[in-house]
Amino acid sequence: MKIPSYHAVSGTDVSDLAGQVARQHQRVNDRLQKIGKVVAVMSGKGGVGKSYIAAGVALATAERGKNVGVLDADLAGPTTAQLLEARGPLLIDDDGVLPAAGLAGVKVFSTDLLLHDGAPLLWRGEASESFIYRGALANGAVREFLSDVVWGDLDLLVVDLPPGTERLQDLAQLVPDLGGVVAVTIPSEESRRAVARSIQAALDAGLQVLGVVENMSGYRCPGCETTSPLFPGNAGEYLARQFGVPLLEQVPFDPSPNPAVRLSVLSSVMLP
Amino acid sequence: MKFVCLECDQLMQYRERSLPGDGTFGAAFQCPACGRTIAMLANPMETQLVESLGVRIGGRTLQEQPLELLRTQLAGRDDAFVEPGADRLNGAVSWSPEAQERLARVPGFVRGMVKRIYTEYAKEHAIACITPGVMDQARSELGLEGM
Secondary structure, eight states, X not given: OOOOOGGGSOSOOSSOHHHHHHHHHHHHHHHHXXXXXXXXXXXXXXXXXXXXXXXXXXXXXXXXXXXXEEEEOOSSSOOHHHHTTOOOOEEEETTEEOOEXXXXXXXXXXXXXXXXXXXXXXXXXXXGGHHHHHHHHHHHXXXXXXXXXXXXXXXXXXXXXXXXXXXXXXXXXXXXXXXXXXXXXOSSHHHHHHHHHHHHHHHHXXXXXXXXXXXXXXXXXXTTOOEEXXXXXXXXXXXXXXXXXXXXXXXXXXXXXXXXXXXXXXXXXXXX | OOOEETTTTXXXXXXXXXXXXXXXXXEEEEXXXXXXXXXXXXXXXXXXXXXTTTOOTTOOOSOOOTTHHHHHHBOOOTTSEEOTHHHHHHTTOEEOHHHHHHHHTSOHHHHHHHHHHHHHHHHHTTOSEEOHHHHHHHHHHHTOTTO
């Protein structure tokens, strides 16, 4: 039996799955035409405050008079919408889904706006086999956040990534002109090791690392406003030196409820 | 993917798809030369794998809806979206009581999108009233699993 190869058979592949995927990417590109710059905030470690930093730079940028959006790509652990006080329901018009409006007019899109309070991210379908397709669904969700949300004319779109490097690699393929990444760490040695891996992964992917932000750099007393050490270590300085990038901000831990920090240095680096 | 009739060395033509409602998927292909037909049958895992890419076997005839993948695959909150334009779209199309009842069983998170899809389908086919039969026809033609 002679079985011809795919390319040897002439005629149209009516499914054209590759073409459908290409058109998905084209819709992302079309939406990105109105966005000046896309920058990712990442860390190799959870709990370092990526969303806090993403919200802080978005607010600082908006208060400079720029149009800013935040795309929360941490589908399972979304926090950006709450930090920026953005709420649903989300309006759908002929152009797509309008993002929620947060503090200072920052546009926000997050699964936090799509899920019931406290509900985990749950995909439909056969649970026993879900490990096979969960990654594709997560990538598809981020793709739709980029292509189907009516971001409008933005000077800056900040993408708040989940811990690790998988979504960063997906994002780099969806946004070929990614304007760089910012790595967030806390002072500890454990964080330094994890974040170093993610910075190296970003560099290996050919991405520009704009710099390092050290969060929870110390504890700022709300009473006397002095800052004392919170974690041992100096991961921020170490990483900046190791990778030859600037230490952009050292942000102390502020125990105020839902503090809205403004990261103006980071803002001026992301959007000069 | 391509299906080839080895007897005739011809590319088989896509004919129709089938959604039995049990999570599986079927698509029929026919040889333009000898008329032989085959069916490609996918189990729920295979069907889900293709759906997770946001693509359709046999191609797409319907424009992709906003957040279509997310809304069909995620268990989200019923009041996540507001679609004020949906009423404007409904203008010339009515829904039978049985079709309305069936639509009401669709999860709220995706119901607005489903309503819009069926309404657009009805308008394109000059159908004045959406019935369960129309919904079945649309599901099959458009590959609307789970709707």
